[in-house]
Amino acid sequence: MAQKNSKTLYQALWNSADILRSKMDANEYKSYLLGLVFYKYLSDKMLYHAADLLEEKVSDLNEAQKVYSEAYQDLDIKDDLLENLQYDFSYTLEPNLTFTALVQRIYKGTFQLEDLAQGFRDIEQSHEIFENLFEDVDLYSKKLGSTPQKQNQTISDVMKELATLELAHEGDALGDAYEYLIGQFASDSGKKAGEFYTPQPVSQLMTRIVLHGKENQKGFSVYDPTMGSGSLLLNAKKYSNEPGTILYFGQELNTSTYNLARMNMILHGVDMSNQFLHNSDTLDQDWPTEEPTNFDGVLMNPPYSAKWSAEKGFLDDPRFSMYGVLAPKSKADFAFLLHGYYHLKDTGVMAIVLPHGVLFRGNAEGKIRKILLENGAIDTVIGLPANIFFNTSIPTTVIILKKNRSSKDVLFIDASSGFEKAKNQNLLKEEHIEKILQTYIKREDVEKYAHVADFEEIKENDFNLNIPRYVDTFEEEEEISLTELSMEMVETQKEIQKAETELFSLFNELHGTNEEADKELQQFMKALGIGGETNE
Structure with a gap:
C-alpha cells in the first residue's frame, strides 16, 4: 500500500478516537475503537468474500451488502453460502448485522445499540477463537453518555467516522495501522x-x-x-x-x-x-x-x-x-x-x-x-x-x-x-x-x-x-590552556566595560516626569556610580 494511503488510514483511525477522547482516558477508549475497527474488518472481509463466492463483481461495500442480502433471502443459495463463509472465516453475520447495514441504519435514524451488541455476540459464538473477544466493549457504559440516546449517538458517531475506511483490502497495512493505534x-x-x-x-x-x-x-x-x-x-x-x-x-x-x-x-x-x-x-x-x-x-x-x-x-x-x-x-x-x-x-x-x-x-x-x-x-x-x-x-x-x-x-x-x-x-x-x-x-x-x-x-x-x-565510556575533559583562558577573560572584561559605558550614557539621558521622580532617579544613578547631579 502506498505511504500516502497509509497516512490517510492512520489519520482516519486517529480522528475516530477524537469522539471518545473527551469522555474517558486512552486506556478505556482503546477497547471501543479497536473493537469497532475489528468488527468492521470482519464484516467487510465477509461481505466482499460473499460477493466473490456468488461470482458477483462489486465496486464497494454497499453493492456487496446488496448482493449478500439478496442471496441470504434465496433459500436455494443461502445454506451453501453460509457454509462456505463459515469454513473460510470461522464466522458469519446476518445481513442486517454487518457494519455496513448498521451504518445505513444510523443515517436513517433507526440504529439500535442492541443490533451491534447482537453482532458482537454472533461473532463470539461462531468459533472458539473469537470467544469473549468483545467483552471489553461496554456499549451501555455511562461514560459514552448519561442516557441510552446519548450512548447510541456516541457509538453512531464513531461508526460513521470508521465507515469511510476500506479495511478489507488493506492487508498487513491495517495490522500496522492497528499497531500504530496501540x-x-x-x-x-x-x-x-x-x-x-x-x-x-x-x-x-x-x-x-x-x-x-x-x-x-x-x-x-x-x-x-x-x-x-x-x-x-x-x-x-x-x-x-x-x-x-x-x-x-x-x-x-x-x-x-x-x-x-x-x-x-x-x-x-x-x-x-x-x-x-x-x-x-x-x-x-x-x-x-x-x-x-x-x-x-x-x-x-x-x-x-x-x-x-x-x-x-x-x-x-x-x-x-x-x-x-x-x-x-x-x-x-x-x-x-x-x-x-x-x-x-x-x-x-x-x-x-x-x-x-x-x-x-x-x-x-x-x-x-x-x-x-x-x-x-x-x-x-x-x-x-x-x-x-x-x-x-x-x-x-x-x-x-x-x-x-x-x-x-x-x-x-x-x-x-x-x-x-x-x-x-x-x-x-x-x-x-x-x-x-x-x-x-x-x-x-x-x-x-x-x-x-x-x-x-x-x-x-x-x-x-x-x-x-566492562565498557569504559569515560571521556577525559580537554586540557585548558591558561594563556588562552586569560586572553578570553581580558576580552570579556573589555566587552563588559564597553556595555557599561553605553548603558551609563543612556541613563544620563533619562529625566524624571516631575521633581520627585527626578530626585529618585538621580539617587538611583548615584548608587550605581553613574555621574549625575542630585538636587540636594
Missing part, C-alpha cells in the same frame, strides 16, 4: 501502557537478533510468555522470508490485553492454525506443557520487578529447580527470565528486556546469575538508553540467552547514549539499531561501546554484569 494509546496512557506495548524500535532490535541467520527457516516457532498486545511476536513476520509459516505462541495474564493480541493476530493475517494464545498467569502455571514446549525464538518484555508468590513448591518446578533458589517475592525478573529460557530450544535464541538491577543485585538473584554464567547461558548484555519505554523512564537492558554454547564469554554493548531526543521520550532510530545489531553479529571490542569479556574476567568481577565494569 502505540498511540500507549503513549497517551503513559504508565498504564507498559502492560500491553513494547515500542517498535526495541521490538525490532530484539526480533532481528532472535531471527538472525534463521530468516529462511520454514516453521520458525516464536514464544512470548508476557505477550501484551502481541506486537513483539508479530515482528517476526517482518524479518522472516517465510512469514506464512511462522508459529506464534503467546501467553498474557490481563484478559483485555489478551483480547487485543487475538485481534492483532487476525488483523495481521495470521492463519488460525498458526496462532496458539493463552490467557493465564505465566509464572503461576507453566504453559505450554504439551508439545511443542520449546521454541526457536523467545521474545519477552515482562513487567519490571513485579511481585510473585515465590512459594517453596516452585523449587521442584523444572523451570526453576536447577538453580536451588527462587527469584525474590518482590522482584520476579529472574523468574520470568528462567521461564522463557526453559522454553528455549537448544538451537534457539532468547531476547528479554529487564531493568539493570538483574545485572548486579546479589543474594538469590546473584546465585541464579552465577549458574547461568557458569552454564554459558548469557550470550550478550545490551544497555539501552533511558526513557525509551512508555511506562518507565529507567534505563533497561536487553539480555540475549542461548543454550549449548561452546564459550562462556559475554558480549557487553553500551548503547545508552545512542538515541534521538524527542518531546516526551528518547527514540532509538534505525542507525542506532543497526549499530547494535552489527556489533552483536561481529562480536568484537569497540572502544567505548562494546567489549567481549571472557569467563575469567566475569569471575574476577564476582559475576557482576554491570555494564560500566
Whole structure:
C-alpha cells in the first residue's frame, strides 16, 4: 500500500478516537475503537468474500451488502453460502448485522445499540477463537453518555467516522495501522501502557537478533510468555522470508490485553492454525506443557520487578529447580527470565528486556546469575538508553540467552547514549539499531561501546554484569590552556566595560516626569556610580 494511503488510514483511525477522547482516558477508549475497527474488518472481509463466492463483481461495500442480502433471502443459495463463509472465516453475520447495514441504519435514524451488541455476540459464538473477544466493549457504559440516546449517538458517531475506511483490502497495512493505534494509546496512557506495548524500535532490535541467520527457516516457532498486545511476536513476520509459516505462541495474564493480541493476530493475517494464545498467569502455571514446549525464538518484555508468590513448591518446578533458589517475592525478573529460557530450544535464541538491577543485585538473584554464567547461558548484555519505554523512564537492558554454547564469554554493548531526543521520550532510530545489531553479529571490542569479556574476567568481577565494569565510556575533559583562558577573560572584561559605558550614557539621558521622580532617579544613578547631579 502506498505511504500516502497509509497516512490517510492512520489519520482516519486517529480522528475516530477524537469522539471518545473527551469522555474517558486512552486506556478505556482503546477497547471501543479497536473493537469497532475489528468488527468492521470482519464484516467487510465477509461481505466482499460473499460477493466473490456468488461470482458477483462489486465496486464497494454497499453493492456487496446488496448482493449478500439478496442471496441470504434465496433459500436455494443461502445454506451453501453460509457454509462456505463459515469454513473460510470461522464466522458469519446476518445481513442486517454487518457494519455496513448498521451504518445505513444510523443515517436513517433507526440504529439500535442492541443490533451491534447482537453482532458482537454472533461473532463470539461462531468459533472458539473469537470467544469473549468483545467483552471489553461496554456499549451501555455511562461514560459514552448519561442516557441510552446519548450512548447510541456516541457509538453512531464513531461508526460513521470508521465507515469511510476500506479495511478489507488493506492487508498487513491495517495490522500496522492497528499497531500504530496501540502505540498511540500507549503513549497517551503513559504508565498504564507498559502492560500491553513494547515500542517498535526495541521490538525490532530484539526480533532481528532472535531471527538472525534463521530468516529462511520454514516453521520458525516464536514464544512470548508476557505477550501484551502481541506486537513483539508479530515482528517476526517482518524479518522472516517465510512469514506464512511462522508459529506464534503467546501467553498474557490481563484478559483485555489478551483480547487485543487475538485481534492483532487476525488483523495481521495470521492463519488460525498458526496462532496458539493463552490467557493465564505465566509464572503461576507453566504453559505450554504439551508439545511443542520449546521454541526457536523467545521474545519477552515482562513487567519490571513485579511481585510473585515465590512459594517453596516452585523449587521442584523444572523451570526453576536447577538453580536451588527462587527469584525474590518482590522482584520476579529472574523468574520470568528462567521461564522463557526453559522454553528455549537448544538451537534457539532468547531476547528479554529487564531493568539493570538483574545485572548486579546479589543474594538469590546473584546465585541464579552465577549458574547461568557458569552454564554459558548469557550470550550478550545490551544497555539501552533511558526513557525509551512508555511506562518507565529507567534505563533497561536487553539480555540475549542461548543454550549449548561452546564459550562462556559475554558480549557487553553500551548503547545508552545512542538515541534521538524527542518531546516526551528518547527514540532509538534505525542507525542506532543497526549499530547494535552489527556489533552483536561481529562480536568484537569497540572502544567505548562494546567489549567481549571472557569467563575469567566475569569471575574476577564476582559475576557482576554491570555494564560500566566492562565498557569504559569515560571521556577525559580537554586540557585548558591558561594563556588562552586569560586572553578570553581580558576580552570579556573589555566587552563588559564597553556595555557599561553605553548603558551609563543612556541613563544620563533619562529625566524624571516631575521633581520627585527626578530626585529618585538621580539617587538611583548615584548608587550605581553613574555621574549625575542630585538636587540636594
